[in-house]
Amino acid sequence: LRVIVDAYPNQDVYNIDKVGLFYKATPDIGLATIGQLGTKKQKERIITVHCSNVDGSHIIPLWIIRRAKNP
Template sequence: MENIEDALPQIRAKLENFDWKNIYNMDETDLFYRLQADHSLATKQLEGRKKDKERLTVVVCCNEDGSDKVSLWVIDFVR
């Protein structure tokens, strides 16, 4: 964490040389599309079900000013 905190001012200084439209941020998230709920509306845990961990990894990306929103990318399929 110390290294990250020390590097942040240098990174911010370099980013000041670019327009916001040229700075992109990307993140990924997993979509467990077959995962069943483990709680009912009454928050009672449902017993006896094995969790299906089949998933897709989805990437979300856009530039800092929001003028370029890149289409979602599916980069992984795990069974």
């Protein structure tokens, strides 16, 4: 793959990554010494997608995917 990519200039090579953001989740650690019993972890999340070319001259605006129809 590296041989194929090296044939193109850096402004034509893009990288895309997706990141899950659990925005309703509570922290795993805190100042309390005793954890709360009987609470569930929130699993609701949004997906953010980040994309730019290798040299950073073209950054695609952030994409946000809220919920899938069929998870």
